[in-house]
Amino acid sequence: MIDMLLAGWASSPWALAALFLLVVGDAFLVVIPGEAAVTAFAALAVSVGTPPISGVVAVAAMAAFAGDALCYVVGRTVGLHRWAWMRGRRAQSAFAWSRARLDRSTAAIVFTARFIPFARLAVNLTAGASRVHAPRYLAIAAVAATGWAAYQSVVGVVVAWVVPGGTAAAMLVSVAVALALGLALDMLLSRRVRRGGGRDAAAG
Template identity: 55%
Template structure:
């Protein structure tokens, strides 16, 4: 029954629209599983879902648009003035971390943050607030969104090609692998950040 439901969802004419909406929302709300949606659609792309190139193109466009929207929100509304900035220690730490990274390594910060949910929100907002030049930001954001979408979708497609057991099995295993790789990327980047940018007095690195 679950296989039938997943196949019907993937074959729906609204499938790519739903994928776009999930990935776009994920740029603002880190509780939305954008990565998992791209991986799941990638795992069914060879048989019943939209083709892999369409999954990658739609996910990349949604990610780039979402990240760019966050950039313009930060540029126009200055998140350091928001009420949450005064109340949330995590928000202040993330904003300070992103500001330090962008000061020295704009392209690297934007590129790597796309793979870390809370970090990408902080970096995109802060890139706007610190007035990173739009042309420079947009070029890096587009490239990182494309690589991120390709990475997530190809994981799903590769797992589906290797592991037997039907659509549901491929989706579940793909999601587990994506979560594990995401955790690994997050851990490696956190370690790299601690080594490259030691915490200053009164601040802590992004957890």
């Protein structure tokens, strides 16, 4: 019954629109599971045959780029101190870490951060506030968004192939895998940010 409901929803013309909104929202609110949504839709594409996997990748890539570009614009117009959460210790450490890496290697940090929810928010805001050259930055962000969309979709496809039990089981496992990978990467980067902040403070 659940598999039939999921199949009907997947064939809805609103399915990819929902994916687009989730991924764009994830650019601003890290509690929105953008990664999980992409892997779940990819699992649906394999299990049900709709929406097409090419559509999932394309919509996810466009939405990811749109979200990153909007964050860049917010950073450029608002800065990094306007709202209370920006002035918190964790946010300021992430902004300082992002600024140092953007100065050294823009492409490397944009690609790395695209796969880590809070990091990509910090990097995009910092890039805008630091007035990193917009055409070059957005071109890199577009390539990174496409790579991210393809990667998350591959995770969903592999899960759908490997996990028995139908559409619902494949979706649940793909969501769990996506969340676990995102959490692990976020924890790893948070550790690096703290270490980098400590070294910067010692140098100062």
